[in-house]
Every structure is written in structure tokens, then in C-alpha cells.
Amino acid sequence: MTVGTRVAAKRRFRSEDGAYVTTARGVEVLDTPLLNKGTAFTHEEREALGLAGLLPPAVLSLEDQLRRVYEQYHRQPSDLQRNIFLAMLQDNDEVLFYRLLAEHLREMLPVVYDPTVGEAIKRYSHEYRRPRGVFLSINEPDRVETALADVGLGADDVDLIVASDAEEILGIGDWGAGGIDIAVGKLAVYTAAAGIDPGRVIPVALDVGTDNEELLNDPGYLGNRHARVRGQRYDEFIDTYVRAATKLFPHALLHWEDFGPSNGRRILERYRDRVCTFNDDMQGTGAIVLAAALGAVRVAGSRMREQRIVVFGAGTAGVGIADQLRDAIVRDGADQDTATRQIWCIDKQGLLTDDMHDLSDYQAPYARPAGEVTGWRRDGGVGLHEVVARVEPTMLIGTSTVHGAFTEAVVREMAAHVDRPVIFPLSNPTERIEAMPDQLIPWTDGRGLIATGIPVPPVTYKGVTHGIGQANNALLYPGLGLGAVVAGARRISDGMFAAAAEAVAGLVDVSTPGASLLPHVENLRTVSATVAVAVAKQAADEGLARVELTDPVQQVQDAMWRPEYRPVRAG
Ligand SMILES: NC(=O)c1ccc[n+]([C@@H]2O[C@H](COP(=O)([O-])OP(=O)(O)OC[C@H]3O[C@@H](n4cnc5c(N)ncnc54)[C@H](O)[C@@H]3O)[C@@H](O)[C@H]2O)c1
């Protein structure tokens, strides 16, 4: 949402034949990224929209424009510059941006999204060109509703809002106002992957301050210059946001991204039964990891209920994953207690045990009985190596942000006890990953079943090429969102996540040696459509759908926005 989009949102609508009709004229048309076609406006459109003298004479096709912008993209000297170039293209001509992204998804996803988006967030105040999204400040709670209304969209015009308070951006911590870019990046993936209409979404920065000293001392910092507000004022601010968003846009799905663990979980618990909402780091991640785990279990020829799982880094993502793996073990026939006992969570203090006084409420259910670890080697707490040696896990999940934490010794220890060690180092971005697949495959003598959070090339070892699945929530949340939108879902249930995970797992053929556990991101659109159908059906089965599903496959296809120029008419 640029300023131009805000103005023109009120002045642009789709006619029945799919054309845009607008009351905007001249420069205002060129400044509205969802209307602007630049040099692709036809002579008739230029005449009708007051653009005649504002563009060079040649009329280009979308294909001509694509060739030009792809060349420009390649002339950028670094990934950060490529990210900035793409952001400017998006602010100029949204169809061209999404078309370029769609045609070069494998190449550009890591630039628009993880890992380069992390760099863009750190550099936000310095690389700032123009605003995109809505900035809500904890110091002005009375203006939250007006600020959201300024976007200029009506009650039926918004499908989705992604909001972040930027406390835990990826694995890089607190980046204050720069967090708007994670909301923008997630939404770009929603559109590229699932065809969510980019004119029907809003990225939101919830600026509650920052504890990042570097930002607080940076004279160019663009956010609120004070420490993070916590406690009651924080909760009231979130409440103000949810009330305003649901009042103005009653059908919008509210997506929470990159909150700190205690806020993230508390917010989800407070609103999940009241509005249509989910937390991507907890639930989206949990479900994509479950999909990869289901694939791994199939390759290993075992069952979910036979798994022993170590989660290293018991924060938002780690416990979200533990919850969904536990529920999958229950679905495979175990009772809840037994399933919980098959999971060992390690955080900064070491293995979590029930004699610890500093456990968070969400960690407590996974605390092991202290008696279980008497006699285990301690170095402060019980460390990862000791846990692996004692537990002999079948799965090892990394969500700790600790680069290199899965050492050769730990991995070899694990591989000594199980035939197909399942190892998912999921921390993003690259400088946080627990181990790289080109280390894990040789350390497990080619037996490891690996998936990561960042995109990683295949690893060839002893003649077998191992595809590395990207267990990034990007494979999951776009389809989940689309399914919820198509069904007009009133809530997002655990069942909808389980259905999404099973749909993703069902798309992979793991019969070839070295096959990736997850579909390739290049197939993101197919994956998202499949997930959307499963999610919409599940919503209907649970009585959560407001829209009748007569032909869900077709309804999902029809709902997907495509990056094509439409005729623009003066209205
Ligand atoms: N692949 C994905 O889709 C995906 C999704 C969400 C998060 N992530 C990644 O997972 C990581 C964690 O994200 P989060 O949102 O859960 O953050 P978080 O801060 O909520 O959790 C991180 C946890 O790791 C713990 N930790 C830190 N140092 C540790 C150590 N030395 N030993 C053990 N535990 C330690 C922290 O105390 C915290 O509980 C990030 O790198 C993030 O990018 C990946």
C-alpha cells in the first residue's frame, strides 16, 4: 500500500469484464502501482486517462517490459540492491513486479524473502525510499482506527492483514520499525505463491518501541525512539488494533508475524477463538515441519508414534513444532501424555526439566521429570550432546538461532543409534543455521533426512543427490490463507493446519533415494492451491466456513489473482 494506492483505492474498481475503471487521471494513474502499466498503456488508454504527454511514445508489451526489468535486475551489484530494486518495481508497477517474480521464483524468492529480507530489515531506515503499509504507534492509540481507514479500502475489500511488532524478526532479533518489511515480504509471498489479490491486503507495523540500542542511537532511525512498551499498555494497544481491524475489515484474516515468544503466544490464545487469526511462526512453521516429518517417517518406514524427538531452541517456533508433532503422534494412536513424553526440549538452560523455575508456561508441558536425568552429564544444564546420547532421538529439530549448534560430534552420536536420522536445522537466516546440509549428509554417511529453513542447493554424496526440502512456512501459510479466504472461514483451527500439513506431505514422492522431503518452492503455486483446497474443505467440515463449497478445486483456482495487465478505463 503506497500513498498512491491509498488515494486510488477509493477511485478504482473492477468492472464485470475484469477491466479496471478509475476516476484517477494523469500522474495519479502512474503513481498507483496496481493501475500503472507504464509504457504498456495503449494509445487509447493514454488518451482516456490523461497520460498522452506523460509517457515516451513507444507502446510495449508486458514481455518487452519483463526483458528490460530482468536486465536491470541483473545489473544490481548485490542481493540487498536487488531487493531494493524489486521493492521499487513493486511500488511502480505491481503486475510487472509479480510477473517478474513468478517467472524467476527460484532466483528471486531468496531476494524478496528469506534470507535477503533480513538484510533489508536491518537497513530499513537507511535504504528507505517510500512508505508501504500502515504504521501504528503505541503512543497514538486513538489514531489506530483512522490510520487503518486511511488505506481507503471498504469493509468487503480486505482479505488479509499481516502485522508484526518486530521483536523477533527471523533469527535476527529486534528491528523496530524495519519490521514493516517482514509484513510486506510475507504478503508478496502470499500473492506470488497463492494468488492472494495484492489490492486486498494490508501490511501493518505495530510500533511499540525497540530495545535495539543500535537503532535507538541511530539518528536516522525512523521508528519510535524508546524502549519496548510491555505489560498492560502493550496488551491494550494490541486490543485496539484487533478491534479496529475487525470493525473496519470484518472478513480479513489477521496474520501475526515475528513477535517475541511470550507476546506471540498470549496474543494467539486471546484471539484465536474470537476472530479469524493465526501466528505463522508457531502454527505455520509447526505445520510445514510436520509435513516434512511425515515424509521422513515414510522414507524411514516407521510411524509417527515411534518417534523420539529433540527440539533444540524451545521458543515460538520450537514449541509450535513440538505441539504439532505431539498432536500427530496422538493421531497415530498414542495418548496425549505418552506423545508429550516422546519430546525433549532444550533451551538456554539445557534440557527443560520440571524442577526449573524459569520455564515459560508454553514450555512447562514439555519439561521432563527431574528424576529422569539424575546421573546425566551436566555442564550447567544437560546439554544437547548428552541428551542425544541418552535419548537416541530419531528426529532433531533446530529453532535456536545458534549457528553451528549441530556439531559433528552431536550428529555422529545421533547417527550411531538410528538408521535414518531426521535432522531439520530450521533457523533463519543463513548466519543462524544450526548446521549446513553439506555437513550433515557426510556426517550421517548419507543416511540423514534433512530439511532447512533457508533455500539450500542439493548435496551429492557417494553418487546420490540429496534434495534439501525448504521447511519454511512459505510453503504453508499462503495456501492456508487462500483456503481460509475461499471458505470465508470464521476461525483458523488446529484441524486446518493438520489438513494443510497432510496436503503438502501428499505432494511428495519420496520413493527415489535422495528425494526431497518437501515440494520444491518452484512449485509453490501448485502446493498453495492444493493446501488451499484441503484447508477450505476442513473449514467446511468443522462448520467454520461462511461460503458454500460446491467445487473447492475450481473455487480456489477462480480466487487466485494473476499478474496480467487488465484494460484500464476512465470512469
Ligand atoms: N523455517 C521456518 O519456517 C521458521 C519459522 C519460524 C522461525 N524460524 C527460525 O527459528 C528460529 C527461532 O525463531 P523463533 O521465532 O522461535 O524465536 P524465539 O526467540 O521465540 O526462539 C528461540 C529460542 O531459542 C533459544 N535459544 C537461544 N540460544 C540457545 C542456546 N544456546 N541453546 C538452546 N536454546 C537457545 C531461546 O532461548 C529461545 O527460546 C529463528 O532463526 C527463525 O528464523 C524458522
Ligand SMILES: O=C(O)C[C@H](O)C(=O)O
Ligand atoms: O520468514 C521466514 O523465512 C520464516 C519464518 O517466519 C521466520 O521467522 O524465520
Ligand SMILES: [Mg+2]
Ligand atoms: Mg517469522
